[in-house]
């Protein structure tokens with residue numbers, strides 16, 4: 001674990017997603033050079049999907065056939081449902097670049113083999129992660145992207161829930177999400193903390209208080225984003241409004 005937390009502030013959401021896209025190209029290219037492959041964890045939300053749209057326009061020197069793509073959380077809805085983060089990621093980027101389908105690792109669908117049982121789906125995804133780990137229990141993702149809700153949630157880890165309290169499992173099912181749909185599958189804080197880099201993409205004045213609390217070291221049970229830390233770095237990509245409550 002590192003305490004290397006940094007903040008980058010941009011004029012608006014478009015500028016922050018553009019900057020994060022440029023930087024993720026460099027990280028992926030370097031990982032492919034050093035280890036022949038890269039692994040990223042995608043997130044939903046406007047900024048996470050915005051970053052993917054930016055990469056669609058220009059993904060630099062990335063060899064998309066050598067990127068493993070995982071998801072940090074998923075709404076437990078049927079395959080192809082527009083609310084699935086996976087569907088939005090395909091529309092924004094994955095349908096438009098030469099990914100290796102075998103290296104796309106979507107979370108299970110709400111109408112598939114685990115229908116009605118998000119926890120069984122979570123166990124299945126944890127096994128999938130283990131199968132792609134290089135020594136450890138799950139991969140050391142090169143970058144775990146995250147959005148954040150106004151109350152500080154990341155992935156489907158909402159304040160004061162069993163999911164955010166989870167300290168052993170890497171993936172859990174959620175049946176009580178305060179934000180619909182109630183059923184979700186999510187990586188936990190222990191999973192996020194295995195990532196080399198955790199990048200939080202956050203815009204808007206309604207996020208400013210939670211941003212300040214998280215960076216100020218709030219209890220993750222109250223502000224889940226406070227517990228989202230990478231082993232090498234944690235970077236907050238903010239617009240001016242989201243950064244407005246940070247101390248100078």
Ligand SMILES: O=C(O)[C@H](O)[C@@H](O)[C@H](O)[C@H](O)COP(=O)(O)O
Pocket residue numbers: 043044045046047048147148149150153154155156179180201203
């Ligand atoms: O699953 C969800 O309900 C959303 O995807 C959610 O977790 C989102 O990522 C954050 O609320 C940040 O969203 P924005 O980037 O759009 O602010």
